[in-house]
Amino acid sequence: MKLLDGGRAPNPRRVRVFMAEKGIKVPIESIDMSAMEHKSETVTEHNRLQRLPVLILDDGTALTESVAICRYFEEIHPQPPLMGIDAVDKARVEMWQRRMEMHLLLLVANVFRHAHPAMATWEVPQIKEFSDANRPKVLASLVWLNDELEHRPFIAGERYTIADITAMIALDFMKPARLEIPVELTHLLDWYKRVKARPSSNA
Amino acid sequence: MKLLDGGRAPNPRRVRVFMAEKGIKVPIESIDMSAMEHKSETVTEHNRLQRLPVLILDDGTALTESVAICRYFEEIHPQPPLMGIDAVDKARVEMWQRRMEMHLLLLVANVFRHAHPAMATWEVPQIKEFSDANRPKVLASLVWLNDELEHRPFIAGERYTIADITAMIALDFMKPARLEIPVELTHLLDWYKRVKARPSSNA
Numbered sequence: 334m335k336l337l338d339g340g341r342a343p344n345p346r347r348v349r350v351f352m353a354e355k356g357i358k359v360p361i362e363s364i365d366m367s368a369m370e371h372k373s374e375t376v377t378e379h380n381r382l383q384r385l386p387v388l389i390l391d392d393g394t395a396l397t398e399s400v401a402i403c404r405y406f407e408e409i410h411p412q413p414p415l416m417g418i419d420a421v422d423k424a425r426v427e428m429w430q431r432r433m434e435m436h437l438l439l440l441v442a443n444v445f446r447h448a449h450p451a452m453a454t455w456e457v458p459q460i461k462e463f464s465d466a467n468r469p470k471v472l473a474s475l476v477w478l479n480d481e482l483e484h485r486p487f488i489a490g491e492r493y494t495i496a497d498i499t500a501m502i503a504l505d506f507m508k509p510a511r512l513e514i515p516v517e518l519t520h521l522l523d524w525y526k527r528v529k530a531r532p533s534s535n536a
Numbered sequence: 537m538k539l540l541d542g543g544r545a546p547n548p549r550r551v552r553v554f555m556a557e558k559g560i561k562v563p564i565e566s567i568d569m570s571a572m573e574h575k576s577e578t579v580t581e582h583n584r585l586q587r588l589p590v591l592i593l594d595d596g597t598a599l600t601e602s603v604a605i606c607r608y609f610e611e612i613h614p615q616p617p618l619m620g621i622d623a624v625d626k627a628r629v630e631m632w633q634r635r636m637e638m639h640l641l642l643l644v645a646n647v648f649r650h651a652h653p654a655m656a657t658w659e660v661p662q663i664k665e666f667s668d669a670n671r672p673k674v675l676a677s678l679v680w681l682n683d684e685l686e687h688r689p690f691i692a693g694e695r696y697t698i699a700d701i702t703a704m705i706a707l708d709f710m711k712p713a714r715l716e717i718p719v720e721l722t723h724l725l726d727w728y729k730r731v732k733a734r735p736s737s738n739a
Contacts, residue, residue, distance in 0.1 A: 427607045
């Protein structure tokens, strides 16, 4: 097994934090996305979409899409559970993981990719107006999430899950996107401090 | 159990097709999204994001996000399996489901929502340039998918799965988005005919 890893970008980090929480170690091949190495033959051979990370199994099967790779690890290494423990819990975690993805991480990515000069060759065409349109949507999601976190310690409930990973990385990604967490969102900031204090956050 | 359903929109359909494939029937409460009833108190009480569908369990738990609702049904009603059967297969199906979502359905939705006059009060602001930017991306995804379908009957392999549901609904959604499948994409068109011939496609 081998992980083609993509460094500091949000999706590669999601998988590495997930693995750190489970204590899973696999050989890692670092691909330098800033040097556009994800467009190389090595990556393309395993993922025609030229995106990272890619997990290559011993039989050559290539798994892509961060959450699908996490699903594989959850199945072969169930402890600690990060994707739910029974039917309702699995659905609830998936609900929150998807909410954090579609209503937070994607919105921050839209702000970043459509405005940052470094993304000019990645997001073609960059549409500044679309970046700007996503800024208030990020803020609205943060306000909503702050309310949700008033009465529970983690995004999906009492336990840390993959939903916390996606949300933490979305908030980390706000910095290069030049977005700030309003200081009055204290429940959100307390939660952020809690998840950032976990050793996995450095993965 | 009760499903707050949202009619012909893509996400409500994903859940209904999934249920039809499994032969699952639950009481359905139809919410008229064209009359903006998803902004009603009934829906907001269960989903502050005011999106449909919402599955309400007997204990009052509200599950939202189409794929999370499908996950719940897959867990309590595993046959026929639509989300994979073992660790690798579950990951592969999730990979394809997500690829169909992020690289097809989302792109078609971007074209539709940012250009169609009926969406002017839904997508604020509508950015015509963003709609246009997504058109060639949809086409590129269709070409890629056509190649993928040359050697297998369904999106994720030999069996029909949730990835076929997402992809079929994305292609159905191309019509209101005023996008056409190029006639030379014969593998894709053959697959589309196959999935549309299933009774579930009318759900």
